[in-house]
Amino acid sequence: MARGFGLTLDNGVVVDENLEAAPRVAALGDVARFVHASGLDQDHIRVEHWQVAADHAWHLAHRWMGEVATPAVPYFWSDQYGKKIQMLGHPRPDDEVVMVSGSAEEMKWLSLYVRANMVTGFLR
Numbered sequence: 001m002a003r004g005f006g007l008t009l010d011n012g013v014v015v016d017e018n019l020e021a022a023p024r025v026a027a028l029g030d031v032a033r034f035v036h037a038s039g040l041d042q043d044h045i046r047v048e049h050w051q052v053a054a055d056h057a058w059h060l061a062h063r064w065m066g067e068v069a070t071p072a073v074p075y076f077w078s079d080q081y082g083k084k085i086q087m088l089g090h091p092r093p094d095d096e097v098v099m100v101s102g103s104a105e106e107m108k109w110l111s112l113y114v115r116a117n118m119v120t121g122f123l124r
């Protein structure tokens with residue numbers, strides 16, 4: 001059905017930097033494959049985390065009100081087996097992990113993800 005409206009479907013609804021899939025048609029949250037600029041390059045990514053969906057809604061509302069809105073850096077938290085995991089950024093699986101403090105054994109740590117000398121994410 002979405003294709004019938006002229007939307008591009010490719011591992012989600014492909015949207016531009018304004019989250020628009022077509023003029024005045026937006027896709028947000030889990031379903032949106034959006035532009036993520038890491039500082040190194042640009043990817044079209046889909047993120048299944050609720051803070052991203054909320055940030056998309058905020059971003060789109062501001063854009064459609066004619067305001068300048070900078071896309072938020074993807075962020076999530078999750079409570080897993082008694083540990084709150086928080087991640088900022090969107091590292092790739094092959095980015096280097098640099099442990100800054102703590103350790104996985106202690107269940108308390110801060111680590112950075114690094115690619116080409118740029119920090120692509122924080123995990124704690």
Ligand SMILES: Cc1cc2nc3c(=O)[nH]c(=O)nc-3n(C[C@H](O)[C@H](O)[C@H](O)COP(=O)(O)OP(=O)(O)OC[C@H]3O[C@@H](n4cnc5c(N)ncnc54)[C@H](O)[C@@H]3O)c2cc1C
Nearest residue numbers: 028029030031047048049050051052053075076077078079
């Ligand atoms: C088990 C589980 C655990 C998770 N844990 C975490 C976590 O710890 N941290 C985190 O950040 N994220 C977590 N997530 C992901 C998070 O829930 C999603 O990223 C977030 O809900 C996405 O919001 P959304 O609005 O894009 O989609 P949804 O919340 O899926 O909302 C889509 C809505 O559209 C409705 N809908 C679907 N089809 C139609 C239709 N044809 N017509 C009308 N309505 C329709 C659905 O019923 C639903 O209400 C978890 C998800 C699951 C399933």
